Amino acid sequence: MSSRVNFRQAQYLISAQTFQQCPSEEGAEVAFAGRSNAGKSSAINRLTGNGKLARTSKTPGRTQLLNFFSLGEPTLRLVDLPGYGYAKVPLAKKNDWQKHLSQYLHERKSLMGLVLLMDIRHPLQSFDTMMLEWAADMEMPVHILLTKSDKLKRGAAKKSLLDVCQYLTVENLTDLVSVQLFSSHNGDGVEGLEAVLSGWLLPAQDGSAGGEIEPYPDLPDNSSTLSAAGSNIDSTTASTPDAPDS
Numbered sequence: 753m754s755s756r757v758n759f760r761q762a763q764y765l766i767s768a769q770t771f772q773q774c775p776s777e778e779g780a781e782v783a784f785a786g787r788s789n790a791g792k793s794s795a796i797n798r799l800t801g802n803g804k805l806a807r808t809s810k811t812p813g814r815t816q817l818l819n820f821f822s823l824g825e826p827t828l829r830l831v832d833l834p835g836y837g838y839a840k841v842p843l844a845k846k847n848d849w850q851k852h853l854s855q856y857l858h859e860r861k862s863l864m865g866l867v868l869l870m871d872i873r874h875p876l877q878s879f880d881t882m883m884l885e886w887a888a889d890m891e892m893p894v895h896i897l898l899t900k901s902d903k904l905k906r907g908a909a910k911k912s913l914l915d916v917c918q919y920l921t922v923e924n925l926t927d928l929v930s931v932q933l934f935s936s937h938n939g940d941g942v943e944g945l946e947a948v949l950s951g952w953l954l955p956a957q958d959g960s961a962g963g964e965i966e967p968y969p970d971l972p973d974n975s976s977t978l979s980a981a982g983s984n985i986d987s988t989t990a991s992t993p994d995a996p997d998s
């Protein structure tokens with residue numbers, strides 16, 4: 753079997769309004785979570801090379817269902833989760849969604865890892881840190897995408913990346929959580945994302961042990977707390993275990 757998933761084979765599978773409506777738990781899946789408008793649907797479209805797969809919108813709150821996409825076979829899946837923090841959704845509906853989302857996150861046996869998307873200009877907002885706490889409790893691997901990296905100059909983007917790395921270190925989350933820059937608009941970071949997702953999905957589908965993730969992205973030599981992880985910050989991916997240290 754290939755060591756990479758062919759994300760370009762992605763096809764719409766089903767939309768679930770409740771946990772009960774989700775497809776069979778057979779196989780493996782990765783879910784995309786994040787604040788409304790963070791770029792979840794856009795990232796799925798970029799990853800799969802299909803701009804029409806997941807519905808994107810300038811209006812926050814577009815994705816209001818758990819949308820499942822199959823990757824060549826129904827046992828390999830991506831899931832586009834509804835965004836959180838969208839104020840205009842009526843409270844009753846919000847609570848209902850929260851219930852189903854929470855049930856999905858806690859009970860879904862085929863969930864191998866979570867891609868947590870944050871707009872690079874506003875990372876680590878309250879729901880993001882709550883998701884990271886949840887992941888730590890559940891021992892669920894998380895890969896953070898700092899999205900819309902095209903909106904910042906390179907230096908500012910790297911600083912944001914380092915700030916998030918530092919947070920993960922302080923919170924002792926680096927065994928479980930990795931992070932990279934990403935842009936659906938210019939394709940920045942797509943290969944890194946593909947590598948992490950393949951590492952989660954393929955071993956799980958084989959029935960062997962889950963994929964390991966690199967705890968850090970490449971980091972600059974001048975980072976006192978994080979320099980042991982790597983050195984080449986020009987790469988935006990979190991999957992460069994062979995990068996030289998200096």
Ligand SMILES: Nc1nc2c(ncn2[C@@H]2O[C@H](COP(=O)(O)OP(=O)(O)OP(=O)(O)O)[C@@H](O)[C@H]2O)c(=O)[nH]1
Nearest residue numbers: 789790791792793794808809813814815835935936
């Ligand atoms: N510049 C830039 N804009 C982006 C990028 N990714 C997404 N956007 C824009 O951000 C807006 C929201 O994108 P979506 O992908 O719909 O966001 P979402 O997280 O799925 O939103 P909800 O479904 O509401 O939770 C759209 O106008 C996108 O064009 C990016 O990498 N760069």
Ligand SMILES: [Mg+2]
Nearest residue numbers: 792793814815
């Ligand atoms: Mg969406």
